[in-house]
Amino acid sequence: xxxxxxxxxxxxxxxxxxxxxxxxxxxxxxxxxxxxxxxxxxxxxxxxxxxxxxxxxxxxxxxxxxxxxxxxxxxxxxxxxxxxxxxxxxxxxxxxxxxxxxxxxxxxxxxxxxxxxxxxxxxxxxxxxxxxxxxxxxxxxxxxxxxxxxxxxxxxxxxxxxxxxxxxxxxxxxxxxxxxxxxxxxxxxxxxxxxxxxxxxxxxxxxxxxxxxxxxxxxxxxxxxxxxxxxxxxxxxxxxxxxxxxxxxxxxxxxxxxxxxx
Ligand code: HXC
Numbered sequence: 001x002x003x004x005x006x007x008x009x010x011x012x013x014x015x016x017x018x019x020x021x022x023x024x025x026x027x028x029x030x031x032x033x034x035x036x037x038x039x040x041x042x043x044x045x046x047x048x049x050x051x052x053x054x055x056x057x058x059x060x061x062x063x064x065x066x067x068x069x070x071x072x073x074x075x076x077x078x079x080x081x082x083x084x085x086x087x088x089x090x091x092x093x094x095x096x097x098x099x100x101x102x103x104x105x106x107x108x109x110x111x112x113x114x115x116x117x118x119x120x121x122x123x124x125x126x127x128x129x130x131x132x133x134x135x136x137x138x139x140x141x142x143x144x145x146x147x148x149x150x151x152x153x154x155x156x157x158x159x160x161x162x163x164x165x166x167x168x169x170x171x172x173x174x175x176x177x178x179x180x181x182x183x184x185x186x187x188x189x190x191x192x193x194x195x196x197x198x199x200x201x202x203x204x205x206x207x208x209x210x211x212x213x214x215x216x217x218x219x220x221x222x223x224x225x226x227x228x229x230x231x232x233x234x235x236x237x238x239x240x241x242x243x244x245x246x247x248x249x250x251x252x253x254x255x256x257x258x259x260x261x262x
C-alpha cells in the first residue's frame with residue numbers, strides 16, 4: 001500500500017517478520033495530523049491481520065519521533081467539530097486494538113500527542129537524544145490522547161503533574177529512571193536495537209506472546225484481584241497450545257524450539 005505520511009517495510013527472515021513503520025512528515029517534525037493518524041491506523045490494522053508479521057516497531061526521524069498533534073489542524077477546531085468527528089478516538093485509538101506487540105523507537109522530540117502515541121505502544125526504547133514532554137499547557141490546552149491517564153501510571157502522579165502542569169521536557173535518562181522507557185541506547189543503535197528486540201519476540205510462540213500482552217494490559221485496567229484472575233484463565237489456556245509442549249520439550253531435550261505459532 002502507498003502511504004503519504006508514513007513509510008512501511010518488513011525486516012528479518014523466517015515465518016514471522018518485523019513491520020517497521022516510520023512516521024514521515026519530516027518538515028513538520030512528524031506533527032500528527034489527521035491523515036497521518038488514519039494512515040498509521042490502516043497500516044497497523046493490516047500488519048495485525050498479516051500472519052507473516054510477528055511484531056511492529058513505530059519510529060520517527062533522528063530529530064523527532066513526533067512533535068505532537070498538528071497544531072495548525074487543531075487551531076480552528078470548535079467543540080462541535082471535535083465532538084461530531086470524535087476527535088481523537090476515531091483514528092488514534094486503533095493502536096489500542098492491535099494484538100501483536102508494538103514497540104516505540106524514540107529519538108529526538110516525543111512531545112504532546114507524540115509522547116502519548118509512544119505511551120500507547122507496549123514499550124518504549126529511547127535513543128539518548130530522546131526528549132519527552134506534554135507541553136500542551138503552553139498552548140492553552142492539556143493532553144487529550146490519554147496522557148493525563150497513562151503518564152501517572154507510567155511515572156507516578158508527582159512526576160506526571162510536574163510534566164503536565166509545567167510543560168517541561170524530560171531527557172532520556174530521566175525518562176528511564178522514571179520508568180517511562182524500558183531502555184536507553186546510543187542514537188546510532190536505536191533502530192537496530194528495536195528491530196533486534198522485535199525479532200526476538202517474533203521467534204517466540206505467537207499465542208503465548210499475545211496472551212502475555214493481554215495479561216499485562218489488564219494490570220492497568222482493573223483491580224489486582226481481577227487482573228490475577230484474568231492471568232490465571234489465560235495461563236490455563238496456554239497449556240492448550242502446541243507451542244507450550246514444543247517449548248518445554250525443547251528445553252528438556254536440550255535443543256532449540258521449533259514454534260508453530262499455534
Ligand atoms: C504543527 C509543528 C508542530 C506541531 C513543529 N511543527 N511541531 N507543526 N504541529 N505540533 C512545525 C513548526 O511549526 C515548523 O514549521 C517546523 O515544524 C519545524 O519546527 P521548529 O519549531 O522550527 O523547530 P525547532 O525550533 O527545532 O523546535 C522544535 C520543537 C518545536 C521544540 C519541537 O517545534 C515545538 O515546540 N513544537 C510544538 C510542540 C508542542 O506544543 N506539541 C504539543 C502539541 S498539542 P515551519 O513551517 O515554521 O517550518 C498536542 C495535543 C495532543 O499534541 C492531544 C490530542 C491529540
